[in-house]
Amino acid sequence: MSLPATTDSSLLERAPLILRDWLTGLLPGPARWAANGLIKIVAILAVFGLLFAFLTLAERKILGRVQNRPGPNRTGWFGLLQPFADGIKMLTKEDIVPRAADPVLHFLAPVALIAFSLLTFSVIPYGRFLLPVDMDASVLFFFAIGAATELSVFMAGWSSHNKYALFAAMRALAQLISYELPLLLSVVPVVLAAGTLSTAGVVAAQSGWKWGFVPHWHVFTPWGAAAFAIFMVSALAESNRSPFDLPEAESELIAGHLTEYSGFKYALFFMAEYFAMCALSGMAVTLFLGGWHAPLPLLEFIPSYFWFALKLLALLSGFMWVRATLPRLRIDQLTRLAWKFLVPLALINLGTAAFWSLTIAWAGPLQPLRWAVSLALVAGPFLLLGRRLSTGLGPRTYRYA
Amino acid sequence: MNAVLVIIALVTVGAAVVAMSGRNLLHSVLLLTVSWAGVAAFYLWAGAEFVAFAQLLVYVGAISMAVLFAVLLTRRSRDDVAAPPASRSRGIYAILSGAAVAAVLLAAVSLAPLSSAPTPPPSVTVRQLGDQLMGPHAASLLVIAALLTVALIGAVVLAAGGSPGNPEDEP
Numbered sequence A: 001m002s003l004p005a006t007t008d009s010s011l012l013e014r015a016p017l018i019l020r021d022w023l024t025g026l027l028p029g030p031a032r033w034a035a036n037g038l039i040k041i042v043a044i045l046a047v048f049g050l051l052f053a054f055l056t057l058a059e060r061k062i063l064g065r066v067q068n069r070p071g072p073n074r075t076g077w078f079g080l081l082q083p084f085a086d087g088i089k090m091l092t093k094e095d096i097v098p099r100a101a102d103p104v105l106h107f108l109a110p111v112a113l114i115a116f117s118l119l120t121f122s123v124i125p126y127g128r129f130l131l132p133v134d135m136d137a138s139v140l141f142f143f144a145i146g147a148a149t150e151l152s153v154f155m156a157g158w159s160s161h162n163k164y165a166l167f168a169a170m171r172a173l174a175q176l177i178s179y180e181l182p183l184l185l186s187v188v189p190v191v192l193a194a195g196t197l198s199t200a201g202v203v204a205a206q207s208g209w210k211w212g213f214v215p216h217w218h219v220f221t222p223w224g225a226a227a228f229a230i231f232m233v234s235a236l237a238e239s240n241r242s243p244f245d246l247p248e249a250e251s252e253l254i255a256g257h258l259t260e261y262s263g264f265k266y267a268l269f270f271m272a273e274y275f276a277m278c279a280l281s282g283m284a285v286t287l288f289l290g291g292w293h294a295p296l297p298l299l300e301f302i303p304s305y306f307w308f309a310l311k312l313l314a315l316l317s318g319f320m321w322v323r324a325t326l327p328r329l330r331i332d333q334l335t336r337l338a339w340k341f342l343v344p345l346a347l348i349n350l351g352t353a354a355f356w357s358l359t360i361a362w363a364g365p366l367q368p369l370r371w372a373v374s375l376a377l378v379a380g381p382f383l384l385l386g387r388r389l390s391t392g393l394g395p396r397t398y399r400y401a
Numbered sequence B: 001m002n003a004v005l006v007i008i009a010l011v012t013v014g015a016a017v018v019a020m021s022g023r024n025l026l027h028s029v030l031l032l033t034v035s036w037a038g039v040a041a042f043y044l045w046a047g048a049e050f051v052a053f054a055q056l057l058v059y060v061g062a063i064s065m066a067v068l069f070a071v072l073l074t075r076r077s078r079d080d081v082a083a084p085p086a087s088r089s090r091g092i093y094a095i096l097s098g099a100a101v102a103a104v105l106l107a108a109v110s111l112a113p114l115s116s117a118p119t120p121p122p123s124v125t126v127r128q129l130g131d132q133l134m135g136p137h138a139a140s141l142l143v144i145a146a147l148l149t150v151a152l153i154g155a156v157v158l159a160a161g162g163s164p165g166n167p168e169d170e171p
Helices: A011-025 A029-066 A082-092 A103-123 A138-147 A149-159 A163-194 A199-205 A222-238 A263-288 A304-325 A331-358 A366-389 B003-021 B025-045 B049-074 B088-111 B126-134 B138-160
Strands: none
Touching (some): A138 A149, A138 A263, A138 B049, A149 B049, A163 A199, A222 A331, A331 A366, B025 B049, B049 B126, B126 B138
């Protein structure tokens, strides 16, 4: 919304801008600046609030279908009103605070979590003209704010005065320290290639097509594909999603840091988890999947925010598919995967990206060589490290189980 | 005086003061994190966007975790986080060393040539920062990068040492 409107783009593309200008035009001059900011906030809250509501339904439906059962189908048509029924139930439930709990931290944890998760939405470019806050270092802002979310998981776990919640707090700390590193290291090659830390700049760097039909998205380069894979695995861990949902593992820790939460505070935690998932997917779309760019030149007549939404929903259903498919990791497996596999791969991938950008002038017969060397740099360490990761560790013997 | 600056300063210093006077270690760590976030807000107020976010990422995101981990791993029980008041001599030493540090800082600030004339806020882009770091300051950047990489690899090697046995086989 901060980018200047150009007249050559289609009416549909400019529709949000026109709507905003019409709304703010009703107000007197000095109030317009504040109204512009307020509209962005309300738009983000409304869109992602509704998306959250229907994502919970979609997740329950998809999980149900994967497990060969129908999922919620009694409230409204095909269970479409289920999220609202859940919301009313959550709002009317009693808010229980344990007597031994740390009341201030117990209250602050969900509030801080939801605040930080909402802040991350502010720097994602949702469309050609739809960037709420344009900053020079917005990629850094996104990850700086995201790093603060696990602190609230710790606060929740510790303040509950419950052994399961405390375990969850410890696991959350270990998980954050382990997975923040590969997450950030997988983003560095993108910044290297785009030459900017601003999300708008990263999207602009991925515009255009090679031979008229292959988009210049980062995921279509050897280093980009590797970084995308590392980013998505780390994003699963950072948003506490299965198979990395150890902090709230229902079957071993009851519900981890959520054990002592009820009612609306519980719903806030739930909401923040989905917000984090959406924000990280949105960042993945921005960094690797070309942001709001259309995949083909002849499809450009469709507005950019539609393409962003399509890519976002595709990644979100990927998250759900993974949750339905993979079993949960053990804590030692979790940290081993991060430190011995993802971090070295991400570091090597940085070298691959450097090689790729240094050989940008190679043409003709050197072009296949460039691809071959880059692919070898990606696949070789992956195979070697992957083989080494699980040698000497299996098969497990369960003496006490 | 800028009202925003006063609020930021009050939050930063207030959080630090409460963190030091409190007896609950966990609360102190979290308040210290608030104080670090206040410093980041100050950088943001001063127009240093990149430094502010780096401060947030490193201190609020990572160092607070390391401190929390240290506190949790060294306590015997949950009630152990409430530290007993230290002896009077330790308190006196603490005040003395704190006063010494404060005196050095105050002297440095008061001796520094600060112009009182209003200056336009500098608008430094991240690209300019990167050019500066990779150009005139490349040597120091490389030394820090090498140090941190060696520390990272060393930590991984230390953790990888020893037999990767089955955790359930240990007694």
